[in-house]
Every structure is written in C-alpha cells, then in structure tokens.
Amino acid sequence: MAFSPNAFAQELQGKFYRTRRILEARPYSLAGVALKPERLLGNVTPMSCRFSIEVAKDYFNFASAHFLIFANGQREPLHGHNYQVSVGMEGELDQAGVVMDFITFKPLVKRVCDGLDHRTLIQGKSDVIKIHRRPKDIEILYRKQRLLLPRGDVILLPLKNTSTELLAEYLAKQIRRGVQREFPRAKIRYMQVAVDEARGQRGIFRGEF
Structure with a gap:
C-alpha cells in the first residue's frame, strides 16, 4: 500500500x-x-503538518551591474554585485514524501539565475528615467545624465527599481512559472526567494504560490 x-x-x-x-x-x-x-x-492541540524545502547552492548566482534610484530621486553610480540566490518552498508532500525533488528543481533555479548573469539590469518601469531602445544600443536618460549601453548587454526588467527586494520578487515569479510548467503536479503554497548582494546583506520576497 x-x-x-x-x-x-x-x-x-x-x-x-x-x-x-x-x-x-x-x-x-x-x-x-x-x-x-x-x-x-493542558491546551494541547494536534501538531499541524507543514513541510518546506530550501535550496541554496554556490552556483545559484549571477554577476550583474545596476544602479538604484533612491526615494529622494538621486541615482547611485552604475556598479556591480556578485549576487547569490536561495529559494524556499512550502507545500504538500507527494506520494514519495517530498515537497519538490531537489535533483530536478535545482537546474530550474540555475537557469533563471543564468538569465541575469553578466548583464546590466535596468528598471524598465521607472518613472524617473527615460529609456530609448535603438537597434544597437539602449539610451538611458536621467535628468542631465546620459548612459549609452550595448543593447545585448542590457536586460530591461519589468520593475520600478533594481533593489534586491524587487529582484527577489522577479526571480520568484520566473521560478513559479517554471515550476508550473515543469512540475504541474506539485502542490506549492508559498515561495520565498532571497537575493544576497553582499555577505550578510540580502533582500527577501515571500508570497503565495
């Protein structure tokens, strides 16, 4: 049985x-x-069963350039980070007693991270900067400043800023699409993605699956 x-x-x-x-x-x-x-x-109640997994591998990383627009409207200089990513998921166990098979799940996370590797990440939905897409390059205008970057080196993200918090949300959505496509039988309730831009410095997104 x-x-x-x-x-x-x-x-x-x-x-x-x-x-x-x-x-x-x-x-x-x-x-x-x-x-x-x-x-x-006493007031003892039955222990509720909640199961989760977390994966954090050295190869869940991407090296990218970006800049933030702060709340006061100031732009920080273009710079880079060696980002690290970890993913946690909570859900129901399958017949094998697992939430998700690590062996088949890890390649999905790596592919999502690789999609941002060695690129300049630009906030495509910012209200502060103007972006002009041209055949060979991307022109970015901020006040009196102008950045001109090779088009192939840039990823325009559907974000208002490229903070670690919003990058974590973006990655979570990409991973969720992959899970729904590749693991349609998985019963995931919540997902958490953490993005470290430096040691001891991370942004976290947690949301319903």
Whole structure:
C-alpha cells in the first residue's frame, strides 16, 4: 500500500483525540492528589503538518551591474554585485514524501539565475528615467545624465527599481512559472526567494504560490 502523508497526519490526529477521551474518562493522581485531564493535557492541540524545502547552492548566482534610484530621486553610480540566490518552498508532500525533488528543481533555479548573469539590469518601469531602445544600443536618460549601453548587454526588467527586494520578487515569479510548467503536479503554497548582494546583506520576497 502506498504511503500517504496526508492520511498519516489524519491518523495521528485521530489517535490524539482518542487518547484525550480516555484521559477524560479515567481519574489520574500524582502523590495522592487527583489530577484533572486538563492538568495532563493542558491546551494541547494536534501538531499541524507543514513541510518546506530550501535550496541554496554556490552556483545559484549571477554577476550583474545596476544602479538604484533612491526615494529622494538621486541615482547611485552604475556598479556591480556578485549576487547569490536561495529559494524556499512550502507545500504538500507527494506520494514519495517530498515537497519538490531537489535533483530536478535545482537546474530550474540555475537557469533563471543564468538569465541575469553578466548583464546590466535596468528598471524598465521607472518613472524617473527615460529609456530609448535603438537597434544597437539602449539610451538611458536621467535628468542631465546620459548612459549609452550595448543593447545585448542590457536586460530591461519589468520593475520600478533594481533593489534586491524587487529582484527577489522577479526571480520568484520566473521560478513559479517554471515550476508550473515543469512540475504541474506539485502542490506549492508559498515561495520565498532571497537575493544576497553582499555577505550578510540580502533582500527577501515571500508570497503565495
């Protein structure tokens, strides 16, 4: 008979309630002092079953250039980071007792990261900069400043800024599309993506799947 994680959880819950009924029906004492069932069980409730996985590999990385537009409208200089990515997912176990097979999931995350590698990431939905797409290059205008970049070196992201938080959200959406396409039977509830731009410095996105 195939192992069913959900059926196993239901069986544990049933055993808990049967044990509670037995305790309520029998008197118990400790050192001659009668104990009520509430003293034995308190407000204990059955443990809810929530399962998740997390993958964080050295090759989940991308080296990219970018600049931020701060809340005061100032633009920081164009610079780069060696970004690191980790992904967590919460969901139901399948018949094998796993949320997602690590072996088949890791290549998907790597492909998404590779899509940003060695590129200049530009916030394509910014209200502050103007972007002109030309056959061979991308012209970026900010106040009196002008950046001219080879078109093949630039990725225009559907973001208002290229912060680690928004990059994490972008990657989460790309990974979600890949999971839905390649693993249609996976029952994922939540996903979390963290993007580190330096050691001890990361942006995190967590959302419903």
